[in-house]
Amino acid sequence: MRVNGIGLDSSARFTFQSHAHTDHFVSGKIIFATKATKFLSHLRKGGFYREVEFGKTFYIGDFKARLYPAGHMLGSAGIKLWLENGTLFYTGDTKWFKLRTAEKSRFPRADFLIIEATFGVPSFTFPTPREAEKKLIAFIEEAFDRGRRPVLYVNQMGKAQEVMKILDVHGITVKPSREILKVARVYSKFGIRFGNVERDGEVVLRSYRSPKVENSLSPWELTVSGFGRLKLSNHADFWELVRIVEKVKPEKVFTVYGFANEFAGILRGLGHDSEPITPDAQVNI
Ligand SMILES: [Zn+2]
Incomplete structure (x- = not known):
């Protein structure tokens, strides 16, 4: 989107990149992002990044701005902008519950909210990360009991490192793919270390394939x-x-990605002023 000319995970002269997944890559004269997002993005692309710390006020174009941890992966951020007619918060990809390898998310109050809606219908109700972790360990232990070597398919950036960390905490060794290991090395620079990588690791980690393969x-x-x-x-x-919507308490909600139409409809049913937008939308506030 572009909001008042500022790019939000969208290419523009001045733009904000919320995190390092390739579907959020942008180009611009200056790309504002966290240091971790810059380092992780540089594994795949170039670009002039200006590093911004969480919680520090800065200016993007003419507008005051501040980043908040989004909890989606290492370095992922949401951005609050002070615009002419009120404040706006854009979540990027986000997570309410704390993951082991992402900063704990925070959500400020804002007049306008742009929220991702990847899983914006009630059929997507997930276990908490701790519950999911127990299921993962149970799956692996059962495989071990039967003399099998489990193989996990994971997104190579973010999810792979989260799974590596969970297994590390549980004393289980891993054999990650080369790509997964490259990303893990960047995580280590930011203090997230993995003591369980072995050439002959007990659990094999491969890059995520589409769910069709299931x-x-x-x-x-x-x-x-x-x-x-x-x-x-x-x-x-x-x-x-x-x-997240209840925490931000916005006057108006824009939904984007995934089930944006459905989620906007549900929010209207809950009494919110809400409308879906597309990732290439131009919004003026
Ligand atoms: Zn993402």
Whole structure:
């Protein structure tokens, strides 16, 4: 989107990149992002990034701005902008519950909210990360009991490192793919260390394949995703999204990505002024 000419995960002269997943990559004269997002993005792309710390006030174009941790992956951020007719908060990809390898999310009050709606319908109700973690460990222990080596399919950036950390805490060694390991090395620079990587690790981690593959997986293979069999998600589920809206207390909500139309309709039913927008929308506030 562009809001008053400022890019939000959208290319513009001055733009904000919320996190390092490739579908949020942008180009611009100056890209504002956290240091972790800059380092992780540089694994894949160039671009002039201006590092911004969480909670510090800065200016993007003519507007005052501040970043808040989004809880989606290391370095992920939402942005609050002080515009002519009120304040706006854009969540980026976000998570209410705390993950082990992402900063704890925070959501400020704002007059206008742009919220992601990847899982914006009630059929997406996930276990909490702690509950999902127990299921993951149970799956792995059962495989071990039967003499099998489990294989986990994970998004190579973010989810893979979260799973590595969970297994590290539980004393289980991993054999990650080369791409997953590259990202993990950047995480280590930011103090998130993994003591369980071994050439012959007990659990194999491979880059995430589309959920369609699910049917062809063996009983000891698992896709770890909100769309997969084990719903350890780094996105807010439907109820987390509703909690975020209630926390920000906006006068108007714009929904974007995924189930944007449906989520906007549900919010209207709950009494909110809400409308869906597309990722390339131009909004003026
Ligand atoms: Zn993302």
